[in-house]
Amino acid sequence: MRVLYINNDGGGFADYIDVEPGTTVQRLFDERVKYGRSADYLIRVNRQPAPADQALQEGDRVSFTPLKIEGAK
Amino acid sequence: MTADRTPGKLARSHVPRPRQLVLRVRLAVRMQRAYAERARLDLLPASPHGSWTRLAHRAALLRRRESEGPPSSRALADLQRRAFACQADVDAYVERLRNWVRRPPPPTLRDLYAELVALEDEFGEAEIDVQSPTLAVVTEPIELEGVELGPFRILLRCGSVEEPEYETIALVAHEPSSSDFANVTHPHVRDDALCEGAGHEAIQAAFRAGRLCDFFALVRQVLRTYNPGSAYARLGEWQGVECTDCGGRTEEERVLVCSQCDNSICFDCSRSCTGCDRDLCGCCAENCSACGNRFCSACLSESSGAGGGLCTDCFEERENEREELEEERADDESGEPATAEPE
Numbered sequence: 001m002r003v004l005y006i007n008n009d010g011g012g013f014a015d016y017i018d019v020e021p022g023t024t025v026q027r028l029f030d031e032r033v034k035y036g037r038s039a040d041y042l043i044r045v046n047r048q049p050a051p052a053d054q055a056l057q058e059g060d061r062v063s064f065t066p067l068k069i070e071g072a073k
Numbered sequence: 074m075t076a077d078r079t080p081g082k083l084a085r086s087h088v089p090r091p092r093q094l095v096l097r098v099r100l101a102v103r104m105q106r107a108y109a110e111r112a113r114l115d116l117l118p119a120s121p122h123g124s125w126t127r128l129a130h131r132a133a134l135l136r137r138r139e140s141e142g143p144p145s146s147r148a149l150a151d152l153q154r155r156a157f158a159c160q161a162d163v164d165a166y167v168e169r170l171r172n173w174v175r176r177p178p179p180p181t182l183r184d185l186y187a188e189l190v191a192l193e194d195e196f197g198e199a200e201i202d203v204q205s206p207t208l209a210v211v212t213e214p215i216e217l218e219g220v221e222l223g224p225f226r227i228l229l230r231c232g233s234v235e236e237p238e239y240e241t242i243a244l245v246a247h248e249p250s251s252s253d254f255a256n257v258t259h260p261h262v263r264d265d266a267l268c269e270g271a272g273h274e275a276i277q278a279a280f281r282a283g284r285l286c287d288f289f290a291l292v293r294q295v296l297r298t299y300n301p302g303s304a305y306a307r308l309g310e311w312q313g314v315e316c317t318d319c320g321g322r323t324e325e326e327r328v329l330v331c332s333q334c335d336n337s338i339c340f341d342c343s344r345s346c347t348g349c350d351r352d353l354c355g356c357c358a359e360n361c362s363a364c365g366n367r368f369c370s371a372c373l374s375e376s377s378g379a380g381g382g383l384c385t386d387c388f389e390e391r392e393n394e395r396e397e398l399e400e401e402r403a404d405d406e407s408g409e410p411a412t413a414e415p416e
Contacts, residue, residue, distance in 0.1 A: 006284070006287065008279065008287055008290075009275065010274065010275065011274040011278065012278035012279060014177060014278070014284070044191075047187060047188070063284075063287060065290050065291060065294060067294060067297070067298075068294065068298045069271055069275075069291065069295045069298050070270050070271045070295075070298055070300035071268050071269060071295045071296075071298065071300055071303075071304075072268045072270030072300065072303040072304075073260075073261065073263075073268050073304055073305045
């Protein structure tokens, strides 16, 4: 099934991807964010906060936004 | 987690006030038009035709002249330079083409409306001004490593969707005291402009795609993060004790207390009473009108008229002079010289 996956880390990524039915938010995170902990991200499914064990549905919009983003001067 | 099921207490985004609903729709319509127009003008990138043509012409020329002899080393070096330049142009074109193919489609009206709803869920409230047009949210009070910087208003101008034009305005003026950091309201905000640092590309991408809630969330996350390695002012500038004389902030260990008014003063601004050696601030230190040294009020006599106060030594000296003068005057009046001076 296809979901819209948005990763706001680094340069940002937003595109539709294929995931297996029953994929949870945590599993998608583990697959896509290799070097990070889900606790360090704002996780939203369809623009709403979502628990890690929530199973994704066809057409869902999932976004991961890092809690810490270093500004500069 | 338990949801509030009290009747009539649903989240505001679910039961929007009629005016807020209208404002959302009107702003979404306006922004959707802007995004659609930008997409219409965003044409397929031009290929590096000129670069290739120049290379092909030069190669053909050299081949035609081969019958006259091998090309010079200078001509071959020039051809190679053109080939590398052409290769670089093609590589850049491939990258531009890839980005163009993968560019997000313009957000739909439904997308933008949903973003505005989500924004209110995320921040509690969103200020929509359709005339300007602007969209603003207020963060929670920002605290970095124990330093309170207060809430920030993130104000996005929505007239253009090319680049995000926004301000991060500190709602509680709390700047470092030193004048070196004028208009710095956050380690990464100066003149209401956030230096996005590591968040720059993601912020730009979110805005260009019409992901307004992500845009504001990313800006907020930068505000919530402190990067001491690259800051307009380090957090230490907000900490410490403020010197009442110069206004600068100093570590507590490097601050003295004025013995008269109890104000805090830094070492550089502190003064000592010449008489009793107590610490004084600039307001409480007074100069002796005779010798000019600094004294506390206890070590200065009452002001003796226009000349100001005198320290104990100068006061005694002046008293002695005065007594001598009075004696001389008394002697003059009695007709006898105060001291018999030989002729």
